[in-house]
Amino acid sequence: MTRRLWKPQKTSQQRSKTEVRRIIFTLIAVVSFSAALAQWLHAQEGGSAFEPTLPNKTRAPGKAPEGMVWIPGGEFSMGASTNGHGMDEMPMASNDAGPIHRVRVDGFWMDATPVTNGQFEKFVKATGYVTIAERTPTQEEFPTAPAENLVAGGVVFAPTDRDVPLTDHYQWWSYVKGANWRHPIGPQSDIKGKENYPVLQIAYPDAEAYAKWAGKRLPTEAEFEFAARGGLSGKTYVWGDEFRPNGKWMANTWQGKFPVKDTGDDGYAGIAPVKSFSPNGYGLYDMAGNVWEWCADWYRLDYYKTLTDKGGVVSNPKGPESPFDPAEPNEKKRVHRGGSFLCNEQYCSRYIVGTRGKGEVNTGTNHLGFRCVKSP
Numbered sequence: 001m002t003r004r005l006w007k008p009q010k011t012s013q014q015r016s017k018t019e020v021r022r023i024i025f026t027l028i029a030v031v032s033f034s035a036a037l038a039q040w041l042h043a044q045e046g047g048s049a050f051e052p053t054l055p056n057k058t059r060a061p062g063k064a065p066e067g068m069v070w071i072p073g074g075e076f077s078m079g080a081s082t083n084g085h086g087m088d089e090m091p092m093a094s095n096d097a098g099p100i101h102r103v104r105v106d107g108f109w110m111d112a113t114p115v116t117n118g119q120f121e122k123f124v125k126a127t128g129y130v131t132i133a134e135r136t137p138t139q140e141e142f143p144t145a146p147a148e149n150l151v152a153g154g155v156v157f158a159p160t161d162r163d164v165p166l167t168d169h170y171q172w173w174s175y176v177k178g179a180n181w182r183h184p185i186g187p188q189s190d191i192k193g194k195e196n197y198p199v200l201q202i203a204y205p206d207a208e209a210y211a212k213w214a215g216k217r218l219p220t221e222a223e224f225e226f227a228a229r230g231g232l233s234g235k236t237y238v239w240g241d242e243f244r245p246n247g248k249w250m251a252n253t254w255q256g257k258f259p260v261k262d263t264g265d266d267g268y269a270g271i272a273p274v275k276s277f278s279p280n281g282y283g284l285y286d287m288a289g290n291v292w293e294w295c296a297d298w299y300r301l302d303y304y305k306t307l308t309d310k311g312g313v314v315s316n317p318k319g320p321e322s323p324f325d326p327a328e329p330n331e332k333k334r335v336h337r338g339g340s341f342l343c344n345e346q347y348c349s350r351y352i353v354g355t356r357g358k359g360e361v362n363t364g365t366n367h368l369g370f371r372c373v374k375s376p
């Protein structure tokens with residue numbers, strides 16, 4: 001009985017502990033609410049804030065495989081403020097590169113340059129591989145293609161003989177019979193003496209087959225962008241904020257009236273050999289301009305929004321589970337990155353780091369190549 005009377009009573013000290021705990025819980029609630037609110041407001045304004053890149057401290061695990069450089073990985077702000085202001089302004093860009101969101105990637109090896117004709121030739125010699133552009137497409141694969149287009153070939157750019165509306169890309173792109181990696185702009189063209197040029201007319205399965213043969217893989221879009229930024233954060237270009245620092249051309253792009261005449265002021269009207277321009281902070285060449293490059297991710301216009309809505313830091317994102325481009329809903333597209341020698345400020349300034357491209361998986365063009373990565 002006496003024990004019952006000893007029913008424990010809270011001492012004043014215990015009571016104050018409870019108080020403190022309540023205050024802490026309230027604080028946590030208020031703080032997380034504010035954070036959520038800030039994030040929501042941030043998302044509403046398009047998430048234009050870049051935060052510093054925090055590279056991993058882990059050193060390169062051993063000697064670099066031939067032709068590859070170590071990318072430390074780390075946490076960074078991914079995407080681009082499209083249709084931004086001043087130097088960030090990007091005409092004719094779709095709004096798929098925002099909101100800016102925080103991503104973490106693990107370290108990896110990356111090819112210092114896009115895969116060259118010489119390298120691709122070795123692969124073909126060793127395996128007898130036949131690229132998609134060299135195979136005759138079937139109606140099954142391309143249900144909407146006109147029958148006359150069911151011939152082996154690839155998509156080729158040709159300048160127009162006069163000004164054309166920039167809303168119709170069929171004015172400068174056409175499907176050319178016999179265009180493939182050995183004949184990038186059609187049967188009359190070849191790659192003689194161009195061993196050091198990026199290989200062109202490569203469809204996604206071709207790039208995948210090469211990567212597998214080389215014991216490598218294709219980069220995720222996040223890996224590509226982390227690598228392209230070269231340790232910088234929130235810069236407009238892979239080298240900084242100025243397009244031509246001290247007047248120096250930093251990437252192979254288009255000058256002059258698009259798509260009529262490329263004046264080649266940067267030294268190249270058309271494609272350039274790899275390593276023609278300075279490397280970025282990680283020692284990677286051609287991460288902007290020259291050729292677009294395949295990434296492993298499926299393309300979805302709203303993917304970054306989906307990630308941003310989830311909140312927090314996304315770890316090693318691998319893209320959405322399925323592709324969807326509202327502009328061409330029946331086409332299965334994967335991400336392209338980097339922009340090409342055709343990019344220009346009048347039409348498509350996607351040499352701006354963080355901006356995205358996309359392409360139907362079985363379609364090669366004469367401004368599209370790839371490079372590989374390898375996990376340690």
Ligand SMILES: [Ca+2]
Nearest residue numbers: 252253266268
């Ligand atoms: Ca050029």
Ligand SMILES: [Cu+2]
Nearest residue numbers: 342343348350
């Ligand atoms: Cu472009």
